[in-house]
Amino acid sequence: MKEIRLIDIREEILSDNQNLADQIRDRLQKQNVFMLNLMSSPGSGKTSLILQTIRRLNKEFRIGVIEGDIDSLVDSEKVIAEGVPAVQLRTGGACHLDAPMIEKALNSLDLDSLDLVIIENVGNLVCPAEFDTGAAKKVMILSVPEGDDKVLKYPLMFTVCDALIINKTDYLIHSDFNRELLEQRARALNPDIKIFATSCRTGEGLDEWCQWLRETIG
Amino acid sequence: MHELAVTEGMLKVVLRHAEQNQVQRVLGITLLIGEMSDIVDEWLQRYFDYLSRGTVAEGAELTINRSPAVFRCGECGDEYLVNIRNQGSFSCPVCGGRNISLISGRELQVLELKVIMNEGNPID
Numbered sequence: 392m393k394e395i396r397l398i399d400i401r402e403e404i405l406s407d408n409q410n411l412a413d414q415i416r417d418r419l420q421k422q423n424v425f426m427l428n429l430m431s432s433p434g435s436g437k438t439s440l441i442l443q444t445i446r447r448l449n450k451e452f453r454i455g456v457i458e459g460d461i462d463s464l465v466d467s468e469k470v471i472a473e474g475v476p477a478v479q480l481r482t483g484g485a486c487h488l489d490a491p492m493i494e495k496a497l498n499s500l501d502l503d504s505l506d507l508v509i510i511e512n513v514g515n516l517v518c519p520a521e522f523d524t525g526a527a528k529k530v531m532i533l534s535v536p537e538g539d540d541k542v543l544k545y546p547l548m549f550t551v552c553d554a555l556i557i558n559k560t561d562y563l564i565h566s567d568f569n570r571e572l573l574e575q576r577a578r579a580l581n582p583d584i585k586i587f588a589t590s591c592r593t594g595e596g597l598d599e600w601c602q603w604l605r606e607t608i609g
Numbered sequence: 610m611h612e613l614a615v616t617e618g619m620l621k622v623v624l625r626h627a628e629q630n631q632v633q634r635v636l637g638i639t640l641l642i643g644e645m646s647d648i649v650d651e652w653l654q655r656y657f658d659y660l661s662r663g664t665v666a667e668g669a670e671l672t673i674n675r676s677p678a679v680f681r682c683g684e685c686g687d688e689y690l691v692n693i694r695n696q697g698s699f700s701c702p703v704c705g706g707r708n709i710s711l712i713s714g715r716e717l718q719v720l721e722l723k724v725i726m727n728e729g730n731p732i733d
Contacts, residue, residue, distance in 0.1 A: 395636070398722040400626055404618040404640075405717055427689045486611055517647050518611035521717070546678075546693045547645045550711060584706050 408522055411490035415525025417498070419508075425608040426508040428526035430548065433514030435534040436558040438466045439591035441509055442452065445473045447601045452506040452608065457496040457551075459488040459513045466511060474501060487518035492527055507608060520548040528607060530554045535562040542576035545547045549577050554585040556600060561590040612648055615717060616656035620666065622719045627665050630724070635666040637723035641712040644678040644693055676716045683708030 407449050419426050454476040458467040467479035478496045512519045531552045542549050589596035650673045661667045666719045684706030700707045
């Protein structure tokens with residue numbers, strides 16, 4: 392006779408990814424390598440910020456970059472042109488990077504010769520927030536042209552990040568972006584989030600951003 | 610938006626438990642998905658229908674329970690529900706405190722399976 396039964400499971404679907412991410416985090420800590428996961432929509436300025444960060448911190452920290460895109464080598468080529476090792480992950484369709492992908496990328500970097508690894512995640516404000524990469528800190532960029540209402544539309548990303556960079560402040564004069572409102576909304580959801588305002592064009596705010604990074608790595 | 614990755618992960622969990630319990634067929638899967646997660650139910654079922662073909666879970670119906678976003682106030686300990694996308698303020702409705710932490714709403718869980726067991730030896 393066919394028996395129908397209910398089986399109690401209560402298991403997190405992403406637990407495999409979480410476990411690997413935790414292992415990566417431990418391993419990097421033991422090797423004294425600080426990894427940052429940088430996330431944002433496409434075009435917010437992740438690559439520009441990474442290039443500006445490299446130029447300011449390259450003498451103090453040995454930096455490596457993991458580039459994540461659906462396709463193309465464009466970003467990793469820019470990074471390599473700065474004299475910094477880069478690994479390009481081409482997801483071929485996946486909208487985010489996850490721990491297994493990052494592990495593979497880390498195995499292609501000489502971690503003994505690095506102090507800081509920056510992950511440039513796939514341009515996407517939704518999915519990367521769900522997948523722990525094993526990074527020590529998560530940072531997001533929101534650029535001025537995107538608008539100040541994004542906290543309401545993408546709450547998870549704002550919740551999980553340690554820092555928020557409001558980029559392209561040189562556009563403020565062209566828009567009705569309300570910086571105070573954005574900061575208020577972000578802090579309401581995530582009281583501990585550190586907020587920076589930068590322009591990779593004018594250089595505004597980049598020293599403060601790098602100082603925080605310096606102190607956080609130290 | 611990442612329903613495919615979630616469905617793949619879900620199927621792995623389901624098939625592992627199905628095998629451990631020597632299940633003949635999975636009829637239904639109950640999931641708990643937090644309100645903070647941007648998953649569209651319809652796409653989960655569609656991806657699942659495709660990926661589960663040829664497995665014991667083929668044809669299983671997904672039941673998706675939503676877990677609300679609940680915050681805890683660090684000042685007074687109150688726990689309260691928040692309608693994430695519509696709410697202007699997340700601060701504590703009891704004391705107005707802003708030292709808040711999210712205690713529920715991020716789940717992505719397989720809660721329960723409804724299965725047909727492998728037929729054992731007949732009793733008579």
